[in-house]
Amino acid sequence: MASDQPIVMQGLTKTYKDFWGRNKVHALVGLTLALEPGEIFGLLGPNGSGKSTTIKLLLGLIFPTAGRAEVLGLPPGTPAVNQRIGYLPEESWLHRFLTGEETLDFYGRLFGLGRADRRRRTDELLDLVGLDRRARARQLKEYSKGMSRRLGLAQALVNDPELLLLDEPTSGLDPIGTREMKDTILHLKRQGKTVLLSSHLLADVQDVCDRIGILARGELKELGRVRDLLMVRDVYQMQATGVTPEAGRRIAAAAEAAGARVLSTGHPTTTLEDLFLRVIRGEARPAPPSRPSRETPPPAARTDDDGAA
Amino acid sequence: MARPEAANPARRPVRSVWPLRRMVAVAQVTFRQMVRMRLWLLVPLAIAVLVVADVSSPRFEPIFEGIPAAVSTSLLVMAVLAVLVGVFIATHGIPSEIESKVAYTVCTKPLSRAEYVAGKTLGMSVTLLAMLAVVAAGAYVYIRVRADEIRTLAARRLKESRTWVAHPADLNAIEGVARDGPMQVYRYRLPSAGPEFAILRDRPAPGDADRQWILGNTGMKFYWDLAALPLADWAAAGTVELRLRLAGREADPGKPGQVVIGIIPLGGVPADQGSGDAGAEGPRAVRRSRAFNVPESGELRIPVVAAGADPGDNGLQAAPGERFTLQMYATGDGFLVGAGADAVRVVRPSGETVPVDRPPSVRIPLDRGRNWVVGRSALPRQTATFRFDAVPPGRVEGRSTAVEIGFSLESVGPATAAAKATFLNPATRQSLSFEFTPEGYHATILCLDRDFWSGGPLEVRLESLTDEDFLGLKPESVRLRTDGGPFAWNLAMITLDVWLFGTVLAAFSILLSTVFGWFVSALGGIFFLLIASIRDFIRHQTAVAIAADWLIHTGRDWPAWLHWEWLVEHLLPPVPNVAAMLPGEGVRMGEAVAMLDLADAAAWAGLAVIVMVLVGARLLRTREVGA
Numbered sequence: 051m052a053s054d055q056p057i058v059m060q061g062l063t064k065t066y067k068d069f070w071g072r073n074k075v076h077a078l079v080g081l082t083l084a085l086e087p088g089e090i091f092g093l094l095g096p097n098g099s100g101k102s103t104t105i106k107l108l109l110g111l112i113f114p115t116a117g118r119a120e121v122l123g124l125p126p127g128t129p130a131v132n133q134r135i136g137y138l139p140e141e142s143w144l145h146r147f148l149t150g151e152e153t154l155d156f157y158g159r160l161f162g163l164g165r166a167d168r169r170r171r172t173d174e175l176l177d178l179v180g181l182d183r184r185a186r187a188r189q190l191k192e193y194s195k196g197m198s199r200r201l202g203l204a205q206a207l208v209n210d211p212e213l214l215l216l217d218e219p220t221s222g223l224d225p226i227g228t229r230e231m232k233d234t235i236l237h238l239k240r241q242g243k244t245v246l247l248s249s250h251l252l253a254d255v256q257d258v259c260d261r262i263g264i265l266a267r268g269e270l271k272e273l274g275r276v277r278d279l280l281m282v283r284d285v286y287q288m289q290a291t292g293v294t295p296e297a298g299r300r301i302a303a304a305a306e307a308a309g310a311r312v313l314s315t316g317h318p319t320t321t322l323e324d325l326f327l328r329v330i331r332g333e334a335r336p337a338p339p340s341r342p343s344r345e346t347p348p349p350a351a352r353t354d355d356d357g358a359a
Numbered sequence: 360m361a362r363p364e365a366a367n368p369a370r371r372p373v374r375s376v377w378p379l380r381r382m383v384a385v386a387q388v389t390f391r392q393m394v395r396m397r398l399w400l401l402v403p404l405a406i407a408v409l410v411v412a413d414v415s416s417p418r419f420e421p422i423f424e425g426i427p428a429a430v431s432t433s434l435l436v437m438a439v440l441a442v443l444v445g446v447f448i449a450t451h452g453i454p455s456e457i458e459s460k461v462a463y464t465v466c467t468k469p470l471s472r473a474e475y476v477a478g479k480t481l482g483m484s485v486t487l488l489a490m491l492a493v494v495a496a497g498a499y500v501y502i503r504v505r506a507d508e509i510r511t512l513a514a515r516r517l518k519e520s521r522t523w524v525a526h527p528a529d530l531n532a533i534e535g536v537a538r539d540g541p542m543q544v545y546r547y548r549l550p551s552a553g554p555e556f557a558i559l560r561d562r563p564a565p566g567d568a569d570r571q572w573i574l575g576n577t578g579m580k581f582y583w584d585l586a587a588l589p590l591a592d593w594a595a596a597g598t599v600e601l602r603l604r605l606a607g608r609e610a611d612p613g614k615p616g617q618v619v620i621g622i623i624p625l626g627g628v629p630a631d632q633g634s635g636d637a638g639a640e641g642p643r644a645v646r647r648s649r650a651f652n653v654p655e656s657g658e659l660r661i662p663v664v665a666a667g668a669d670p671g672d673n674g675l676q677a678a679p680g681e682r683f684t685l686q687m688y689a690t691g692d693g694f695l696v697g698a699g700a701d702a703v704r705v706v707r708p709s710g711e712t713v714p715v716d717r718p719p720s721v722r723i724p725l726d727r728g729r730n731w732v733v734g735r736s737a738l739p740r741q742t743a744t745f746r747f748d749a750v751p752p753g754r755v756e757g758r759s760t761a762v763e764i765g766f767s768l769e770s771v772g773p774a775t776a777a778a779k780a781t782f783l784n785p786a787t788r789q790s791l792s793f794e795f796t797p798e799g800y801h802a803t804i805l806c807l808d809r810d811f812w813s814g815g816p817l818e819v820r821l822e823s824l825t826d827e828d829f830l831g832l833k834p835e836s837v838r839l840r841t842d843g844g845p846f847a848w849n850l851a852m853i854t855l856d857v858w859l860f861g862t863v864l865a866a867f868s869i870l871l872s873t874v875f876g877w878f879v880s881a882l883g884g885i886f887f888l889l890i891a892s893i894r895d896f897i898r899h900q901t902a903v904a905i906a907a908d909w910l911i912h913t914g915r916d917w918p919a920w921l922h923w924e925w926l927v928e929h930l931l932p933p934v935p936n937v938a939a940m941l942p943g944e945g946v947r948m949g950e951a952v953a954m955l956d957l958a959d960a961a962a963w964a965g966l967a968v969i970v971m972v973l974v975g976a977r978l979l980r981t982r983e984v985g986a
Binding site: 066106109110111112113127129130132133135137139141143144145146147148152156157159160161162189205 | 381388392459460461462463465468469
């Protein structure tokens, strides 16, 4: 295994057994996968596909039935590994009786931060995730789900980790929170951190991930760079501004004259998320479209150049 | 969310830390959780229980072990609190974090399982200590406030009871509380000599003091070891004569008492020879014992012949090669037989007289590590004397000094047994007697008035006043209660003692909870508590009894170098003595806890907790927390 790959899995298999030791569920079957340093990798799949099982195996919370995994070059679950990783659980599984500040202070202590460091880091992280002064002093049992997710992210970052494992990071967040979470993840990537996230919210994964793997019934069905996987190679799209209806007709005619078949023309639409954020933020100017028009038909089939490793 | 670059500065190297800091962090969170779960509500509840139990107690209990209800109940309340917190709450910690998946987050931090389990245990222990401290403080304040009232109540009860209480001892304990109040603390002083057994008679005769005595129909026996004499070899050459010089007294003139004398082969009687008891006849029987009347002179001459020869009307037979013990017991109620050092002589067939020159040893058949005072209501009767040498006066003149003597007696008869204790102050030659009803499981507390005795030597003489009950005594059966120091200090010591127990219980419950859910863990904790509670039963009623029975039935002596009492004491070392922490058994609220005992308990508790934490950590490490 290459030592610079933050996560390496080889034939990782997990079978849950029942009380009598009989095989009950094959949660993960022979997963072989490696993450590159500094990338954001998305694990996609429907419920029960093995996403959370993979992350738990990488955290050492459960043990593989077969195969092996290495995290930062070490066996999962050891304190030396845990010192360098951050984990955002699927739901914010934190002590409900602690306040936000106490929670971060507690986890800071587990990482061996001194009192002054803990205080500063707590302030920084609570600011980062957008929890205000009043919220910090409240016990977590009074938090909304969104607030809990924010605090969950803060605790995952308390040690400034090299590697982040985010289980459904946008689950339970409103569109603003979702966008902020995605921006934060992208920023963490810019800081050189490696991120493994799992989600079944496809748009979120598409927006932030460099590579994705699609799991179904515990098996890796698809793996590759997002752009390569989503690219519709036999359709060409051009976006331009200042195109009058007449100019549009002429461009289409020119394209057909050049041997192309025009599938659709018109104005692209933005995403509902963009619209919502503009409305909430009171922005007048439409943002440039972040993705191709909905009028563009979906690719009929994936190309053979899918970049699968 | 703000831009991370503003809030997240350059990565700092994470300091490696002393493991204790992480453990303390977990402990602190556990303590905070307990506080915020409103576990502390148990504290006022416990104090309320103490107050209600004391105020609404249907009977005023200064008489029970000499400890007022308020004082003993506070110990009970603390023990219950230790059990509640130790078992039920401790089992909640780890399973609830696994169930609520908080453990998923915690276990992904650089925290070893040992630190996690140790932190949980420490947090639970600190929680328990804080709660016990508050309850103890509450109990102290309450008892202090009530002290005068309890003393007054005791005085009034004493006055009311004088007319109808049968035994003076029953009033005596109330007297102690009425005089010294409830906040007395005592420690035990063991006798410097005793029990010394003697026969108490109303008409002693000259020379009696040098003799050993046995009583008729009590099972008491005389033994002389004749193993050094080749009695059977001598008998093969002719008739050997055993000459005994006895003192027979106090027998009913209408029913003269008898003695049964036998020569018992060492190693037991061969099966094919029969026992040859008095009156037993048979072609192959060897006559080994006969009943004899004791003449006024006290002189008995018993011929001993070879096994095949005719023993005549009063003779005994000895089989070849045998070595013997001479044994004697008396029949007839109140028949008293004495024997001195010169009581036995053997006359060989050649006419040579061989003196045994040894006083007999006196034994009671019941012998489970105790000596016995045989029951007899009328004189003569057996007495056991305990002596205390030179108790410093300072020990009995303190403010809270309770000059009390506790009897720890066992009776093999019915609960209607009666006993008598006589105290003798050798300095003033004054004596004081109490009759009481001994119980098998509780000490009888008798208070000595300070006018009668306030330090110096003291003698305590015990007698059984019923005909069928034997009182089993050890040297420590009679203990002197002397001043044990300040009440508050003692309460703190006891609180620490209970806390140690609660911590061990919590550690055990947490150990179970690393594998099982809270319900199974709680059941396991209760089982552990049960085992701990019957620890003494297991030791004494099982181990001691089995060992003692084996020794008795095999006729063996336990090797002197092997201290079996010590072995029995340490059979279950990690199991704390729960019974000792509950009122009414063993250590009580009024009894001073010795620092050495506390240190011993702390060492055992510490060792047990460390082992349980390590085992728990190992189990948790192999457990799939996220499954």
